[in-house]
Amino acid sequence: MELTRLRGFRDLIxxxxxxxxxxxxxxxxxxxxxxxKEVRIPVLERTQLYQRSTGETSDIVxxxxxxxxxxxxxxxxxxxxxxxxxxxxxxxxxAGLDRADPEQRLFYSGPMFRRERPQKGRYxxxxxxxxxxxxxxxxxxxxxxxxMIDELCRDLKVPFSMExxxxxxxxxRPAFREAxxxxxxxxxxELCDDCHNRIDRNPLRLLDCKIDAKLTESxxxxxxxxxxxxxxxxxxxxxxxxxxxxxxxxxxxxVRGLDYYTRTAFEVMAGGLGAQSTVVAGGRYDGLVETMxxxxxxxxxxxxxxxxxxxxxxAAGLAPSxxxxxxxxxxxxAATRHAIVVARNLREANLNVEMLxxxxxxxxxxxxxxKIGARAAVIIGDDEIARGVVQVRDxxxxxxxxxxxxxxxxxIAATGKE
Ligand code: HAM
Numbered sequence: 001m002e003l004t005r006l007r008g009f010r011d012l013i014x015x016x017x018x019x020x021x022x023x024x025x026x027x028x029x030x031x032x033x034x035x036x037k038e039v040r041i042p043v044l045e046r047t048q049l050y051q052r053s054t055g056e057t058s059d060i061v062x063x064x065x066x067x068x069x070x071x072x073x074x075x076x077x078x079x080x081x082x083x084x085x086x087x088x089x090x091x092x093x094x095a096g097l098d099r100a101d102p103e104q105r106l107f108y109s110g111p112m113f114r115r116e117r118p119q120k121g122r123y124x125x126x127x128x129x130x131x132x133x134x135x136x137x138x139x140x141x142x143x144x145x146x147x148m149i150d151e152l153c154r155d156l157k158v159p160f161s162m163e164x165x166x167x168x169x170x171x172x173r174p175a176f177r178e179a180x181x182x183x184x185x186x187x188x189x190e191l192c193d194d195c196h197n198r199i200d201r202n203p204l205r206l207l208d209c210k211i212d213a214k215l216t217e218s219x220x221x222x223x224x225x226x227x228x229x230x231x232x233x234x235x236x237x238x239x240x241x242x243x244x245x246x247x248x249x250x251x252x253x254x255v256r257g258l259d260y261y262t263r264t265a266f267e268v269m270a271g272g273l274g275a276q277s278t279v280v281a282g283g284r285y286d287g288l289v290e291t292m293x294x295x296x297x298x299x300x301x302x303x304x305x306x307x308x309x310x311x312x313x314x315a316a317g318l319a320p321s322x323x324x325x326x327x328x329x330x331x332x333x334a335a336t337r338h339a340i341v342v343a344r345n346l347r348e349a350n351l352n353v354e355m356l357x358x359x360x361x362x363x364x365x366x367x368x369x370x371k372i373g374a375r376a377a378v379i380i381g382d383d384e385i386a387r388g389v390v391q392v393r394d395x396x397x398x399x400x401x402x403x404x405x406x407x408x409x410x411x412i413a414a415t416g417k418e
Contacts, residue, residue: 008116008124010307019310019319020127023156024109027129027304030152031107034144036131039106041087043113044070047079053086053292055259057202064114080113084130085260085285085301086292092134093294102297103135109306121276121308130303137286137298139233142264143240145302149268149280150246152304158312159271160279163251164241166234167204167222169262170287176225177203183219190215204255221252230263237264260285264300270308272315279308323373325351326392326412329365330358331381339380342390342405346378349409370395375416378408 005011012020031038047067054060060082067079081087088106097104109129116122131148133141146162153160168176184191184199184206191199192211199206207216226234241248256265265283273279282302289297313319326346330339336358346353354372356365362379369377379391379400390408393400394415403411 006124008118008122010123010125015314015319015322016310018322019313020306022320023304023306023309023313024127024129026155027109027152027306028107030148030155031131034105034148036105036107039088039091039108039132040110041081041084041091041108043081043111044078045081045087045090047077049086049090049292050079050082053089053260053288054083055202057205058258060114060258064116066113066115082114083112083258084108084110084128084303085132085258085288088130088132088301089288089292089294089299092132093289093292097134098289098294098297102295105131105133107131119276121273121305121311123307127306128303129306130301131282132299132301134289134299135297136300139236139264140240141300142233142237142284143244143246145282145300146237146241146248146266147244147246149266149302149304150244153268153270153280156309156313157318158279158309158316160268160312162246162248162266162268163254164237164248164264164266165222165251165254166226166230166237166263167255167261167265167283168226168230172225172227172230173222173262176220176222179220179225180204180206187215202259205257207253207255208257216253219253222255223250223252233263256281256283260288260291262286266302270312273308273312276308278305279312280304321373323352323375324354325374326353326376326378327365327369327372327374328353328355329362329369329377329379330355331362331379332358334382335380335385338385339378342378342380342408345405346409346412351409351412366393366395376412378412 050061065079065082070076070078088108092098111125112128113125115124118124180203181199184203195206195209195212207219254265254267261283263284267278268280269277270279280302284300286298288299328339328343330336343353343355356368366377374395377393377395384390389402389404391400391402392411396416401411
C-alpha cells in the first residue's frame with residue numbers, strides 16, 4: 001500500500017487505544033477531585049507564541065515544530081502545537097482572566113506535534129493531559145500538584161519514581177547561569193559540539209546532555225545558588241510532600257528543556273519503558289503570563305504523556321481488557337427478538353455484552369465467542385424462551401448451566417473463575 005501513515009505517527013486500534021483512553025479517563029476523574037475546570041484550545045497557533053514562551057533556544061522551537069505559512073491575508077506563520085502550556089496561557093490572558101479572576105485551575109487533553117526522531121515512546125503526534133494553575137505562587141500549590149501526580153500513578157498502579165529540583169528565579173538564576181558558563185569554558189575541550197553551542201545560548205541545558213553526562217556531574221548545581229526565598233519555597237514543597245507521604249528524590253541536575261520554568265521543576269519516570277521513561281513533567285513558570293503580555297500572575301503546571309503512561313500500563317501487564325463478559329447466541333428469529341432484550345438488560349446490569357450474528361451455526365458462534373475473549377456465552381433458542389431460561393456457558397471451563405433469565409447476570413459474573 002502506498003498511502004501508508006507517516007513516520008512517527010501511529011494508528012491505535014483496540015487494546016492500544018483502550019489503554020490510552022483509560023489513562024485519560026483516570027486523569028479526568030482526578031482533575032475533577034482537585035477542582036479543576038477543562039479548557040479546550042486550538043491545535044494550530046501562531047509560531048511566535050511558542051518562540052516567546054517555550055523559548056527560541058529550546059529543542060522544540062529550534063528543531064521540532066511543524067510550522068508553515070498560512071495563506072491568509074496576513075501570510076501568518078503558524079505551527080501545530082508542540083505543547084499545551086503556551087496556548088493555555090494565551091487563552092487565559094485573552095479571556096481577561098489574568099485581571100478579572102486570576103486564580104484558575106485548568107486542565108486540557110489532546111494531541112501535540114513535535115518532529116522528533118521517532119522511537120519507542122517518542123512519537124511525532126503524541127497525547128498530553130495537562131494541568132495549569134494560575135495565581136498561586138505558594139509552595140502548597142506545588143505540593144498539591146505533585147500529590148495529584150503521585151495519586152494518578154498509584155491509581156494506575158504503574159511503578160514510578162518522582163524527581164524534583166529547584167532552578168531558582170530571575171533573582172538567583174543569573175549567578176547559577178554564569179557559574180555554568182564559567183564551568184563550560186573551563187571544560188571546553190572535553191565537551192561535545194552541542195554543549196559548545198549551549199554554553200552561550202542556554203547553559204542550563206549543559207546539565208541534561210546525554211553525551212557529557214559523566215563530566216557534568218562536576219558542574220555547578222542550581223540548589224547551591226538559590227536565594228533565600230527560592231530556598232524557603234523549595235524547603236516547604238519538600239516538607240509538604242513528606243507530610244503527605246509522597247516519595248521523591250531531589251535531582252539537582254534536572255533542568256527541563258523548556259525556557260519558562262522558575263523554581264520547582266519535576267519529572268516522573270515509569271518502569272518498563274526504556275530510554276523514553278519520563279511519563280509526567282512540569283514545573284513552576286511564575287514570569288510567563290507577564291512575558292506574554294498579561295498581568296504578573298504566578299503559574300505552575302505539568303503534562304502527562306498519555307502514550308507513555310499507556311505503554312507503562314501495558315508493560316506492567318495492567319492494561320484493561322476490552323473483551324466482553326458475555327457473547328449472546330440466539331438460534332432463530334424468535335430467539336433473536338428475545339435475545340436483543342436480554343442483551344439490553346445485561347448491559348443495564350453493567351456487563352459488557354456482544355450479540356453475535358444470528359445467521360451462523362452454533363459451532364461457528366461458540367468459536368467466535370472464544371475468539372473475542374468472552375468469559376461466557378449466553379445461548380437462547382425457542383425452547384429456552386418457552387421456559388423463561390437461558391443457557392450460560394463458561395467458555396474457560398466448558399461447562400454449561402441453565403438459569404432463569406433474571407439470574408443470567410449473576411451466572412455470567414460467576415464464569416471464568418480459576
Ligand atoms: P514536556 O516535558 O515537553 O513538557 O512534555 C511532557 C511529557 O509529554 C513528557 O514527559 C512525555 O511524557 C510526553 N512527551 C513529550 N514529547 C513526547 C513525544 N515526542 N512522544 C511521546 N510523548 C512525549 C511540556 O510539554 C510542558 N508543557 C509541561 C508543563 C505543563 N509544564 C508546565 N505546565
